[in-house]
Amino acid sequence: MSKVLFSGAMIVPVDESRPGFFTGDILVEGGLISKISEFPERITTETEVKVIDAGRLILMPGMVNTHGHAAMVLFRGYADDLPLKEWLEQKIWPVEAKLTSEDIYWGTLLSIVEMLKGGTTTFADMYFYMDQVAQAVGESGIRAVLCRGLIGVGENSATSLQEGEQFYRDWHGRGAGRINVTLGPHAPYTCPPEFLKKVIIAADRLHLPLQIHLSETAGEVEACRQEYGCSPIVLMERLGLFEQKVIAAHCVHLDDEDIQIMARRQVRVAHNPGSNLKLGSGVAPVAKLLAAGVTVGLGTDGAASNNNLDMFEEMRLAALLAKGINRDPTLIPADKALRMATVDGAAALFLEKTGQLKEGFRADMIGISRELPHAVPLHDLPAHLLYSAGAADVRLVMVDGEMILEKGELLYLDEEKIKAEAAARAAKLTGRSET
Ligand code: NI
Numbered sequence: 001m002s003k004v005l006f007s008g009a010m011i012v013p014v015d016e017s018r019p020g021f022f023t024g025d026i027l028v029e030g031g032l033i034s035k036i037s038e039f040p041e042r043i044t045t046e047t048e049v050k051v052i053d054a055g056r057l058i059l060m061p062g063m064v065n066t067h068g069h070a071a072m073v074l075f076r077g078y079a080d081d082l083p084l085k086e087w088l089e090q091k092i093w094p095v096e097a098k099l100t101s102e103d104i105y106w107g108t109l110l111s112i113v114e115m116l117k118g119g120t121t122t123f124a125d126m127y128f129y130m131d132q133v134a135q136a137v138g139e140s141g142i143r144a145v146l147c148r149g150l151i152g153v154g155e156n157s158a159t160s161l162q163e164g165e166q167f168y169r170d171w172h173g174r175g176a177g178r179i180n181v182t183l184g185p186h187a188p189y190t191c192p193p194e195f196l197k198k199v200i201i202a203a204d205r206l207h208l209p210l211q212i213h214l215s216e217t218a219g220e221v222e223a224c225r226q227e228y229g230c231s232p233i234v235l236m237e238r239l240g241l242f243e244q245k246v247i248a249a250h251c252v253h254l255d256d257e258d259i260q261i262m263a264r265r266q267v268r269v270a271h272n273p274g275s276n277l278k279l280g281s282g283v284a285p286v287a288k289l290l291a292a293g294v295t296v297g298l299g300t301d302g303a304a305s306n307n308n309l310d311m312f313e314e315m316r317l318a319a320l321l322a323k324g325i326n327r328d329p330t331l332i333p334a335d336k337a338l339r340m341a342t343v344d345g346a347a348a349l350f351l352e353k354t355g356q357l358k359e360g361f362r363a364d365m366i367g368i369s370r371e372l373p374h375a376v377p378l379h380d381l382p383a384h385l386l387y388s389a390g391a392a393d394v395r396l397v398m399v400d401g402e403m404i405l406e407k408g409e410l411l412y413l414d415e416e417k418i419k420a421e422a423a424a425r426a427a428k429l430t431g432r433s434e435t
Helices: 070-075 085-096 101-117 131-138 159-173 193-205 218-228 232-239 256-264 274-280 288-292 311-326 334-343 345-348 381-387 416-432
Strands: 002-009 023-031 032-038 048-053 059-062 063-065 120-126 143-152 180-181 210-214 246-250 270-271 295-298 365-369 396-398 401-406
Touching: 032 381, 063 295, 063 345, 070 085, 070 101, 070 120, 070 295, 070 416, 085 365, 101 120, 101 131, 101 396, 101 401, 101 416, 120 131, 120 396, 131 159, 131 180, 143 159, 159 180, 193 210, 193 232, 210 232, 218 232, 232 256, 232 288, 256 288, 270 345, 274 311, 288 295, 288 311, 295 311, 295 334, 295 345, 311 334, 311 381, 334 345, 334 381
Parallel strands: 002 048, 002 059, 063 120, 120 143, 143 180, 210 246, 246 270, 270 295
Antiparallel strands: 002 023, 023 032, 059 365, 365 396, 396 401
16 A cells, blocks of 8 residues: 655644544554654654655545435436435336446446545435445445345345345445445335334344434424334334444434434434435434534435535535524534534444544544645635535545545545446436436
8 A cells, every 4th residue: 555645734623522623644654554643743754655745635534424315416406406305206216126236336426536535535325236336336446335225025035135135244344445335225215123122122132323304394204203103213212223332313203212322322414414405304403413513414315305515505405403403503503514424424324543633543534735725725624524525525535544635636536437337328218318
């Protein structure tokens, strides 16, 4: 692995022991951040090292997208402004049924191009044809936490869990450790209790975290109460799901008892404000979750319900929604919003030593331009990154100590080819011509 010295950068470490920002150098070797200096102290090395003049960049940890369905970028803009049930049943499920493994491969690559160029260095994914998703992750250099989406009803329910386990055996730890695999029961309304019990036993046996959608809509919670006499969170607690490591996506409709259970069981939350707003699902009670001590990361969800994979946007939405809804501008300040998008997201995905610019941590970092009009003046860097910066400001991306993007250009992926392939496949799937 290469050895890189970033010289003279403005650094936002997102590290509570080093709050705010400073100017300094960062040395990366063996995939890790080995040294950080703060001016006037400088890093000098005697061995050969690639030096990057980072004087025009703000360096921060890469964004961690804690929930999504990457290949759904193929359905970006295909069905908008519809109720969730109609959107799924009449639009999304029929086109998803036509997806081939090759479609998933190219769709995932397109999503990875978008995520990397927008500063995301780790993403979570729940979908199908996951071998192709893992292949795309391996080729691209990005870090990922992947699971096969498990549906516990219908003809494929018996084999889906076996496939989920096989996917773990085939791919966990590959890509030089960048590919992590979990199990992925889709949701309580698609995975009945008997099926979930089998998933819990498998997770326990394999020591794997679980990704699941929980309490996304009011209708889902109401249906659960009618069928089981309790909320989805209480139902999961009774089934023993929370004795495993759980990443729960959405968690929009929670009562106080739900939040207490989640805090006690250390359930991690993937908050998807953009998707929840667009589908009219509501706004998750993030301030209450944080006050209860729950770890909350941020996610985009699939691009069909967002419609982009821009983590700067999700970070800003999370902060602004919490302030506006609670009429309290002190909620989710810039430092906390940055943590949610980075280190808290990594913790939500059960990744260790990831999401901070700190000695001994994985060298997953991004460089943001400080030369754009909206970066002048630069009084407070965390506030700039939260309120002013955007995905298009990203100039440099490093994952696991490897440079993936420099001067805004991807070094290994053929962006033009990926865009053309994905566009052609999307047009074929949806029956709409390319424009
Ligand atoms: Ni989802």
